[in-house]
Amino acid sequence: EAQVTQNPRYLITVTGKKLTVTCSQNMNHEYMSWYRQDPGLGLRQIYYSMNVEVTDKGDVPEGYKVSRKEKRNFPLILESPSPNQTSLYFCASSSDRVFTGELFFGEGSRLTVL
Amino acid sequence: RKEVEQDPGPFNVPEGATVAFNCTYSNSASQSFFWYRQDCRKEPKLLMSVYSSGNEDGRFTAQLNRASQYISLLIRDSKLSDSATYLCVVRYNAGNNRKLIWGLGTSLAVNP
Numbered sequence: 071e072a073q074v075t076q077n078p079r080y081l082i083t084v085t086g087k088k089l090t091v092t093c094s095q096n097m098n099h100e101y102m103s104w105y106r107q108d109p110g111l112g113l114r115q116i117y118y119s120m121n122v123e124v125t126d127k128g129d130v131p132e133g134y135k136v137s138r139k140e141k142r143n144f145p146l147i148l149e150s151p152s153p154n155q156t157s158l159y160f161c162a163s164s165s166d167r168v169f170t171g172e173l174f175f176g177e178g179s180r181l182t183v184l
Numbered sequence: 185r186k187e188v189e190q191d192p193g194p195f196n197v198p199e200g201a202t203v204a205f206n207c208t209y210s211n212s213a214s215q216s217f218f219w220y221r222q223d224c225r226k227e228p229k230l231l232m233s234v235y236s237s238g239n240e241d242g243r244f245t246a247q248l249n250r251a252s253q254y255i256s257l258l259i260r261d262s263k264l265s266d267s268a269t270y271l272c273v274v275r276y277n278a279g280n281n282r283k284l285i286w287g288l289g290t291s292l293a294v295n296p
Contacts, residue, residue: 113228113271113286160227172218173284175227 072097076161076176083151084184091146091179093161101164102144103128103173104136106157113160119144151183185210187285190272194291201262205290207272208254214285216275217248217255221268222289228271231257262294 074095083089095102103118105128115128119138133155135147144163148155158180162173190207197203209217217234232239234246234255245258255272272287 110288112288115284158225172230172233173228175229177227178225 072174074161074163074174074176076159076179078179079177080180082182082184085152086150089148089151089181091148091159091161091181093144093146093176094142095144095161095163095174096142097163097165097174098141099163099165099174100141102138103162103164104134104144104146105160105162106130107160107178108157116146116159148181151181153183155181156183157181186287187211188272188274188287190270190287190290192288192290194293196293196295197262198295199262199264201294202258202260203262203292204259205257205270205272205292206254207256207287207290208252209272209274209285210253211274211276211285212253214253214274214276217246218273218275219244219246219255219257220271220273220286222271223268231270259292262292264294264296267292267294 077092100121104116105113107113114130116134117128117136119125122141125136125138158178160178161176164173188209219231220228221231222228232241232246234248238247243260247256269289269291271289274285
């Protein structure tokens with residue numbers, strides 16, 4: 071089954087404790103992206119990757135890091151989480167060769183930073 | 185002014201009703217347009233792309249008006265399962281990035 075898998079789905083952590091949210095897709099997609107979704111602000115792009123070893127900032131990259139060492143994986147790293155990073159996070163992927171606008175999303179990771 | 189604006193609703197309609205949502209966008213360089221559906225606390229999923237000539241998929245019809253910079257979604261014969269938030273999405277190229285700008289969504293509740 072074609073899917074984007076994120077882990078963990080739910081996490082409560084404390085300020086400053088480094089964490090990683092993993093994302094993996096099995097569709098051989100070249101394009102991957104991380105979004106956060108907040109009430110009143112909608113979906114905002116954090117980082118994106120056009121292919122292996124190619125990453126770039128989206129609209130709200132501060133406080134986040136990503137890496138793309140393999141095509142299927144695109145982890146999101148919060149080196150020192152702060153309460154303003156409490157949010158619902160989505161990883162998404164798409165075929166870059168023919169970008170139809172369809173992004174395939176993971177089920178989301180709800181993060182709370184105390 | 186937001187780049188993509190939608191009426192947040194909620195729209196409360198009875199089963200079988202026809203309901204229409206509008207979405208306006210500000211960037212005239214926008215190239216592609218989409219409607220996504222998001223169920224409560226779930227991930228967004230593509231409902232349909234919006235083509236210049238308008239397009240239909242079953243009970244759903246999407247229209248694009250480039251001159252007035254708005255997109256519409258019409259749902260006929262609403263079902264209970266249509267209850268969700270509908271997100272308007274606009275794409276334009278920004279360097280290497282396929283820049284997608286998301287509306288905040290319009291909430292629809294279809295009642296028995």
